[in-house]
Amino acid sequence: MKVTSFILFVCLGILLSISCKEIEREVYSNTLGRYVRFNLLVDANGKILDNTRLNPDELPAVSFDKKTIQTLSIPVTLTSEPLEEDVFIEFSYEVTGNYSQFSVAPDNRLHFYGKHLTDTITVNFFEKWEASDSASILFKLIGSSNPEVKIGNLNSFEKNDELRINLSGLTLRYNLLSESTLEISGKSGESISFDLFFPDGLFASDIDDSVLIRQESAGFKYSLTQFPADTVNKKVSFVLTVDEDLDNEQLSFETVLSIINIPGYYLTGNTNLTIIKPVFVQRENSVNTAAHFYKVSDPLNRVFGVNWMDLTADGQCEWRSFSTFTYPVVVNADHPNAVLFDDKGTADVTDDVYHHAFRIGFNSPNIGNTTNSFNLKRWFTNYSTNSDVSPGFNIVQALEFFPENGSSTSGGTVQVIKQDIVLGATGGGAVHTISIEGEGLYTEISTGVFEITLELRATNEALFGGTRVSNYKIYNIEDFETPLLLSEDCFVPGLL
Numbered sequence: 414m415k416v417t418s419f420i421l422f423v424c425l426g427i428l429l430s431i432s433c434k435e436i437e438r439e440v441y442s443n444t445l446g447r448y449v450r451f452n453l454l455v456d457a458n459g460k461i462l463d464n465t466r467l468n469p470d471e472l473p474a475v476s477f478d479k480k481t482i483q484t485l486s487i488p489v490t491l492t493s494e495p496l497e498e499d500v501f502i503e504f505s506y507e508v509t510g511n512y513s514q515f516s517v518a519p520d521n522r523l524h525f526y527g528k529h530l531t532d533t534i535t536v537n538f539f540e541k542w543e544a545s546d547s548a549s550i551l552f553k554l555i556g557s558s559n560p561e562v563k564i565g566n567l568n569s570f571e572k573n574d575e576l577r578i579n580l581s582g583l584t585l586r587y588n589l590l591s592e593s594t595l596e597i598s599g600k601s602g603e604s605i606s607f608d609l610f611f612p613d614g615l616f617a618s619d620i621d622d623s624v625l626i627r628q629e630s631a632g633f634k635y636s637l638t639q640f641p642a643d644t645v646n647k648k649v650s651f652v653l654t655v656d657e658d659l660d661n662e663q664l665s666f667e668t669v670l671s672i673i674n675i676p677g678y679y680l681t682g683n684t685n686l687t688i689i690k691p692v693f694v695q696r697e698n699s700v701n702t703a704a705h706f707y708k709v710s711d712p713l714n715r716v717f718g719v720n721w722m723d724l725t726a727d728g729q730c731e732w733r734s735f736s737t738f739t740y741p742v743v744v745n746a747d748h749p750n751a752v753l754f755d756d757k758g759t760a761d762v763t764d765d766v767y768h769h770a771f772r773i774g775f776n777s778p779n780i781g782n783t784t785n786s787f788n789l790k791r792w793f794t795n796y797s798t799n800s801d802v803s804p805g806f807n808i809v810q811a812l813e814f815f816p817e818n819g820s821s822t823s824g825g826t827v828q829v830i831k832q833d834i835v836l837g838a839t840g841g842g843a844v845h846t847i848s849i850e851g852e853g854l855y856t857e858i859s860t861g862v863f864e865i866t867l868e869l870r871a872t873n874e875a876l877f878g879g880t881r882v883s884n885y886k887i888y889n890i891e892d893f894e895t896p897l898l899l900s901e902d903c904f905v906p907g908l909l
Contacts, residue, residue: 443494448563449502449554450573452490452531453477461486473573478581481613482541487534487552487576491525491562500525502564503556504534510548512580514540536578541616541677544582552576586801587611587675588682590648592809594832598749599633599659599666599690607686608648609672612801617642619677620649629669629685633659637670653688662693682804682835683846695819698752698770702814702825702855705863706889707739709754712778714739718865718887719896720788723905730903732886732895735788740776742769742810771816772830774809783807787829787849787869787885793909795838805834805847812865814855824856827865838909845909848872853885863889876907 454462455474479485491500502523516537523532534552542548554564554574565572590610597605609625620642634656642649659666670686708714716739719732744751744767751767775786783790783798783806790796790806797803810832816825829851837844853867865887872880881904886896 441492441494445492446563446567447491447493447561448565448567449489449491449500449525449557450564450566451552451554451576452488452573453576472571473576475571475573475575476577476579478579480581480584482538482583482585482616483614484538485536485578487536487578488531489523489534489554490531493525493530493562495528496526496530498526498559500562501558502532502554502562504552504554506550506552508548508550510546510580512542512546512548514538514542515550539616541583541585541619542580544580546580548580550578550580552578583613583677585611585613585615585678586681587615587678588680588801588804589672589686591686592832593683593685593834594687594689594810594830597655597659597688597690598747599655601655601658603655604652605688606650606652608650611647611649611678614647615642615644615649615678617644619675623673623675625649625673625675626651626670626686627673629671631668632666633657633668633690635668635688659690665692666690681801681837681844683833685833687832693749694815696750696771696816697820698750700816700820700822701752701770702816702822703741703769703771703773704752705861706773706812707741709741712738715891716887716889717891717893718788718885720791720869720886721884721899721901722788722791722903724791726905730899730901732898733788733791735785735791736891737775737786737788738778738784740774740809742772742774743767744769771814772810773812775811776807776809786811787883789836792904792906793836793838794906795842795908797837797839797842802837802844803835805836808832808834808849822857824854826852827855827867828852829867829869836909843909845873845876847876861889862893864893876909 451473453474455477456462459478489502502525504521504523506517518535525532552575557564565574587609590608595605595607597603625639626637636654636656638652640650666689668688670688672680672684674680706716715736717736719734721730722733723730724733741754746765746767748767748769750770752770753765754768755766757764775784777784777800781800783800783803786806786808800807810830813828813830814825815827829849831850833846833848835844835846849869849871851867851869853865855863855865858864867885869883869885870880871877884899884901
């Protein structure tokens, strides 16, 4: 058996015996020989894995395609029992190609001691590079202060004593770090903030002299401030200030802003942001209809429902079940539909948390993932679940309730909050913007149990040839009776 294979086998057995908990490096035995190697672990999608955990099924990379400008951290691991004396490992690096705008820390020596058996080489980048330059950085482990600690794995192959970083074609994304629609109360001087997020990093020199937002349409007077690029938090922040009183409660006022294209970066998600002062509807906030559909104490709380479709494309329309994680919509204290959720147990009102009494949102409890809002994932066969690609599966303001006579605790009308959502296909496929809206009724069918009956309209010419209409039943409990069959036509899943 190869030495490395034996080591992996031993480590795997240890991992299984402790149910995959994080383990310390001291489980390694010096009788197997001590060595140091590059330990950059990469998954099948080219994403760097967490190096703080032992991954017995993963072999370290011998090369890595760098496609972002984020700082690169290269772990170097000394496979040993806890050290009784410090060990220093010398390394070198050389560049192929013309790129030189980077720094490496430390300069050329790594330090290992006690249970500190992984040290890190950090590479920072100061300018973009061109894929056509075919530049790369080759790192080598070249010497050990302790002759018993060998350089590279203890074999003649897969030694991992060298690691090449290829400066490939850059993939620099940016997107709105908010919903596609933001609501204002319409008071002069009112401000609302939003961010453009650059998950792969950004250079201030690319951004600070550019106007990143332009006006598509203006329904009221406003001022817009763009702040300098925040390279640490990878974002550019904006504040829109309302410059007039929008005091007609019976009218809606909308301003639409558009995100411009930035050379060298590509825009994902929503391309427009709508700022809206909605029509005011008198409702008794103490009814707090929304609270029946979420539980803040349970991040896994869901609503359950069915929609009318031909899931198996066999010509048979049926109710198809789904569930969606639900959350409250957080609002400011002065929002006309604000209800106090948590005063934090203090007299300080600035930390109080308020929820919208009549709105709920759909979102995933896991960062980067998505939930199945309106069963939209069953509408398509090639969707991406990644929130970077398909942010529209998370509809953070989804439904709004309008109690009958403004005060009914048992029923009324419900609206799908009109907005644009973005969904993308797997494997870097097509990305589509879909406009959604709809309405229906809700009623308390038994004590504390609510049923929503609604029609969702989704518009996209390329996907649906116009507008697709789908019927839904949604409940705040999991156990409900399947509704009676409809006589209406339905749709089959398609491609994004």
